[in-house]
Amino acid sequence: MAHYSRLTTHGSQLVLGIETSCDETAAAVVSGERAILSNLLLSQFSEHKAFGGVVPEIAARSHVRHLDRLIGAAVEQAGIGFQDLDGIAATCGPGLIGGVMVGMMAAKAMAAALKKPFIGVNHLEAHALTPRLTNDVAFPYLLLLVSGGHTQVLAAEGVGRYRLLGGTLDDALGECFDKAGKLMGLPHPGGPQIEKMAERCADGAAALARFPLPRPMAGRHDPVFSFSGLKTAVRTHAERLEGETLAIRDVADLSFALQAAAAETVAERCAKAVDLFKETYGSGHALVVSGGVAANRAIRAALEALAAGHGMAFHAPPVALCGDNAAMVAWAGIERLRLGLTDPLNMPARPRWPLEEERNRQVS
Numbered sequence: 242m243a244h245y246s247r248l249t250t251h252g253s254q255l256v257l258g259i260e261t262s263c264d265e266t267a268a269a270v271v272s273g274e275r276a277i278l279s280n281l282l283l284s285q286f287s288e289h290k291a292f293g294g295v296v297p298e299i300a301a302r303s304h305v306r307h308l309d310r311l312i313g314a315a316v317e318q319a320g321i322g323f324q325d326l327d328g329i330a331a332t333c334g335p336g337l338i339g340g341v342m343v344g345m346m347a348a349k350a351m352a353a354a355l356k357k358p359f360i361g362v363n364h365l366e367a368h369a370l371t372p373r374l375t376n377d378v379a380f381p382y383l384l385l386l387v388s389g390g391h392t393q394v395l396a397a398e399g400v401g402r403y404r405l406l407g408g409t410l411d412d413a414l415g416e417c418f419d420k421a422g423k424l425m426g427l428p429h430p431g432g433p434q435i436e437k438m439a440e441r442c443a444d445g446a447a448a449l450a451r452f453p454l455p456r457p458m459a460g461r462h463d464p465v466f467s468f469s470g471l472k473t474a475v476r477t478h479a480e481r482l483e484g485e486t487l488a489i490r491d492v493a494d495l496s497f498a499l500q501a502a503a504a505e506t507v508a509e510r511c512a513k514a515v516d517l518f519k520e521t522y523g524s525g526h527a528l529v530v531s532g533g534v535a536a537n538r539a540i541r542a543a544l545e546a547l548a549a550g551h552g553m554a555f556h557a558p559p560v561a562l563c564g565d566n567a568a569m570v571a572w573a574g575i576e577r578l579r580l581g582l583t584d585p586l587n588m589p590a591r592p593r594w595p596l597e598e599e600r601n602r603q604v605s
């Protein structure tokens with residue numbers, strides 16, 4: 242049997258992270274010194290393609306098929322052995338419950354066999370803490386969490402301590418992009434496709450005039466969001482266009498108009514959140530964006546401008562760490578492990594798990 246010894250350069254804690262809450266099977270090893278020693282991700286994209294969305298049963302079976310091999314590869318690529326790990330972290334929710342169970346049970350089994358601490362991670366907290374892995378951002382910070390399932394602004398006060406300032410009344414922004422993409426005939430997920438198509442728009446001003454779209458909730462004093470009307474407006478424009486399939490130019494223009502409306506809306510809504518945040522926490526703190534939609538460059542630019550206008554630093558993780566990945570789960574594991582926030586092996590998997598409830602699990 243091969244003998245492994247811990248690398249001296251990574252003398253701090255090492256945590257294995259497992260992510261299986263949606264359609265990505267992922268495993269990673271991260272150190273307490275913020276080094277990502279391995280970060281493997283297997284997308285199930287082709288398995289769900291024919292269905293135009295993620296099929297929960299297919300996702301869960303695929304996680305079962307691939308997870309063991311991926312965990313082995315992540316540990317091997319990190320140049321360590323299983324015994325070198327200080328903890329095993331897995332997403333325990335929110336997400337598609339079949340998939341969550343696969344990753345969670347694998348982590349619990351490993352923790353039991355290796356006699357290592359188990360850390361049950363809230364997927365949203367993993368997104369929320371990513372900017373601390375990549376940019377070492379200090380608490381408190383104003384966080385915009387934008388993904389396929391969530392659109393929220395929160396005050397991140399500490400590990401396990403999040404105060405919700407506003408959320409969406411209906412669709413998440415990623416969901417709006419995905420649904421709009423589908424009705425324009427783009428493959429799932431629509432968000433990255435819409436960004437690509439928007440780049441092909443030849444004349445932005447003309448596209449905006451051609452496809453006027455609402456700026457939902459604009460002017461409301463509290464930082465709440467609503468995106469279902471934006472998606473409906475895209476549908477109305479798309480249905481007015483001639484023919485079964487839209488011409489590339491139409492899709493490019495409509496994508497540009499949608500992305501512009503989304504970026505402007507996010508910035509306008511977040512401006513309200515900045516005011517609210519400053520009332521409680523004062524100046525000198527950062528604005529941070531995370532979650533899959535944070536990969537969008539127009540949205541990042543709009544938020545960066547907003548932060549600059551308010552004298553706030555702005556941080557967004559590198560694109561590869563915006564969407565679902567296991568490095569963020571491992572990092573959340575590190576943060577919790579440091580505070581002694583480990584979990585019992587009978588911790589349940591949770592399809593719904595609001596981030597604000599994390600507060601209840603904090604040790605004071």
Ligand code: KG4
Pocket residue numbers: 263387388389390391414415416418419430431432433436532533534535536537538563564565
């Ligand atoms: O965080 P994530 O990978 O999974 C969830 O936890 O939901 O986010 C996925 C979402 C999808 O809705 C996808 O369309 C969106 O993020 N997304 C984007 C971009 N890349 C991913 N939306 C807009 N522009 C992008 N470049």
Ligand code: ZN
Pocket residue numbers: 364368388532533564565
């Ligand atoms: Zn996510």
